Amino acid sequence: MVQQYQSPVRVYKHPFALVMLIIGVDFVYFIQRNVLDRRSSILEIEAFNESFSSRVSVIEKCRYFVHPENSEWTCFEQTASLDIKNFFGFENSMEKLAMKQYAQNIAKGKEIIEYFVNQLKEEGITYVAPWVDPLKQIDLKDENLESVQEEDKEKKELCVAETKLPSTRDMQLSSDYIERYLGKLDMMQESRLVQLRHSIEELRGSSVPPDATLLRFLRAREFSVEKAREMLTQSLHWRKKHQVDRLLEEYEAPQVVKDYFPGGWHHFDKDGRPLYVLRLGQMDVKGLLKSIGEDELLLLALHVCEEGLSLMDEATTVWGHPVSQWSLLIDLEGLNMRHLWRPGIKALLRIIEIVEANYPETMGRVLIIRAPRCFPILWTLISTFIHENTRNKFVFYCGTDYxxxxxxxxxxxxxxxxxxxFLGGPSEEGVCEIYGMVPQRFYIFDMTAATTYIVEGGVVPKNLYRLDLETTSSEHEHSLYHSISLSRGQSHHVVIHCDDPGAVLTWDFDVMRHNVLFSVLHHTKDNEIDRNPANSEVPSPSELELAMTKEWKEGVDCVKVEPSVICHDGESIQGTHIMQEAGLYILQWQHQEEPGEFLPSISSHKAQLMYFYETLPSVHYKGSMMSLQSAVSGRSIASSSLSR
Known part of the structure; x- marks a missing residue:
């Protein structure tokens, strides 16, 4: 596979004639062809190898020309191709290695030119007269002047037609422009960016996305031009089909979103990235979906992404350095298992899939705040749908660690x-204006306070539900949950067999009536229950049936591994337990009698509850979340490197 290199335009802030004096093009050395067109101020150099050409083919083309917007500057660009035809089966690896070395060498080219320019200045040479067309010096009285001028005009027109100076857009992609607006790139990354732009121009003409967008798609595909082009082309078709480019101007959030969606832009992080705050724990997922529908919720998410792109462009201008990503702060206080309503999870996964495909590498950091003990379930469900590059940007906090x-x-x-x-920021009176003036468009950068203008969320009234969005059955709402009733003195047990030490047992239950005492137990006496002779590590069906009906007693045949909790009428309880040892774990609910209660056991005094539980494999848990029991912040691998 032939390796290609395409440089961005490099600008020497010196006149063309002076640079040509340094280059020295009056002679041809080795296998190189130099063509200097003094009339148009263009030098073209083409070089190729003759030695070992049967094994290695190297072709390099360079071009010097006058900057189209500043005649006192000189531009330089180059392309190269390397084809190793025979290298003992290691052709592809050697091509990549050689091209990397080549890119490192040409990076020194500009330094060399600048060095010799300074040398000439020390010798007193600061100006070289530009070449003057001899035809212009012909005596105006010459009888052949008219024909000579006509011939000269034809030559100029022919030269201009043969020489294509870069357009203003081409000139933008100079090395100085890249550093100012796109950030530091190595030589090969610059080359891939130029190649992708040329490739998209061939497909779409002048309607090429901004360079920052091209760069994000390249990063998402590890700077593979072919893969980035395929991904970007699909995204551009998607944007056209769904009129996404008109979203910022035409989208109007429904009133229920304005009143109950707890998210919005809020200032910026320390890297100058726009910061979006989402109080997910306060969001009524079911209520919003039943009020606006999945498509409208997706539209809301896309509008946020489009706002993020716009704000990043403005931040780049405001701060004077590239801002190509935005940050997300998610507050999970109040999150419970009801947020895992299946239609809600389905909608969330759809949003993640579309955003990952069309807004790659726009997320700079995700701060997860006040993560409750049920969060590992949500993370396990969605993390596999998030690209690894994005997952590595997550930073987790539980409790008050933040x-x-x-x-x-x-x-x-x-x-x-x-x-x-609401996370402990200063009051309005305590904020100082330390970052100077910011354009009014940056409404998220209100410099006067840390006070947020994000709604608190809350339960969406059912009278706002749309009938056309109601499902025909309620199977999605409660299919995960079991309902039970407990008479006075009665207990209910759920027995979970663990053969995966380190796995996580997670539960969520709502007390619908009366009070219950909840406990988590661990069976410690293996000899009380017969083992399956075929496999001593796995309980037999009869063993599990016996375990389910057995009356487990703390201190007799099991130990308590979580503090018992008295749960009152109307409460919602969530929790997790890391099963450090193999064996049987028991979730136990007991009817809790209130002091002074002497009424006979009648149906109205039965405790009622609805519960859900799940076991998360240890391999998923260890890779996705910290031990929530330890109340120590968990961080992703890359979070430290991204913090500065």
């Missing part, structure tokens, strides 16, 4: 003045 003053808290990523007030 309030840490030193390393590890929100202050590592967000200036203390801009931490949201």
């Amino acid at each position: 309030q840490e003053q030193g390393s590890g808290g929100l202050r590592d990523y967000i200036n203390p003045d801009f931490i949201p007030d």
Whole structure:
């Protein structure tokens, strides 16, 4: 496979004639062809190898020309191809290695030109007169002047036609432009960017996305031009089909979103990225979906993404350095198993899939705040649908860890003045204007307070539900849950066999009536239950049936591994337990009698509850979430490197 290199335009801020003096093109050395067109101020160099040409073929083309917008500057661009035809089966690897070395060498080219320019200045040479067309010096009285001028005009027109100067857009992609608006790229990354742009121009003409967009798609495909082009082409078709380019101007959020969707833009992080805050734990997922539908919720998410692109462009201009990503802060206080309503999960996964495909590499960091003990379930469900590059940008906090003053808290990523007030940020009076003036369009950068103007969410009234969005049955709502009733003194047990130490047992239940005492137990006496002779590690069906009906007693045949909790009428309880040892674990609910209650056991005094439980494999848990029992912040692998 032939390796290609295409440089961006490099600008020497010196006149063309002076640069030509340094280049020295009056002679041809080795196998190289130099063509200097003084009339159009263009030097073209083409070089190729003759030695070992049967094994290796190298072709390099370079071009110097006058900057189209500043005649006192000189531009330089080059392309190269390398084809190793025979290298003992290692052709592809050697091509990549050689091209990498080539790119490192040409990076020194500009330094060399600048060095010799400075040398000439020390010798007193600061100006070289530009070449003047001798035809212009012909005596105006010459009788052949008219014919000579006509001939000269024809030559000029022919030269201009043969020489295509870069357009203004081509000139934008210079090395200086890349560093200012796109960030630091190595030589090969610059080359891939130029190649992708040319490739998209061939497909779409002048309607080429911004360079920052091209770069994001390249990064998403590890700078493979072919893969990035395929991904970008599909995305451009998707945008055209769904009129996404008109979303910012035409989208109007439904009133229920304005009143109950707890998300919005809020200032920026320490890297200058726009910051979006989502209070997911306060969001009524079911209510929003039944009020606006899945498609409208997707439209809301896409509008946020489009706003993010616009704000990143403006931030790049405001801060004077490239801002190509935005950050997301998700507050999970209040999250419970009801957020895992199946239609809600389905909608979330659809949004993730579409955003990953069409807005790659736009997420700079995701801060997960106040993660409850049921969060590992949600993370396990959605993490496999998130690209690994994005997963590595997640930073997790549980409890109040985000309030840490030193390393590890929100202050590592967000200036203390801009931490949201509901997370302990300063009051309106305590904020200082330390970042100077910002254009009014940056409404998210309100410099006067950390007070958020994000609605608190809450339950969407059922009178706002749309009948055309109601499902024909309620199977999606409660198919995960079991309902039970407990008479006075009665207990209910759920027995879980664990043969995967480190797995996580997760539960969620709602007390619908009366009070119950909830406990988590671990069976410690293996000899009380006969083992399956075929496999001593796996309980037989009869063993599990016996375990389900057995009256488990703490301190007799099991031990308590979680503190017992008295759960009152109307409460919702969630929790997790890491099963450190193999064996049987028991979830136990007991009817809890209130003091002074002497009424006979009648149906109205039965305790009623609805519960759900799930076991998460240890391999999923260890890779996705910290031990929530330890109340220590968990961080992804890349979070530290991304924090600065």
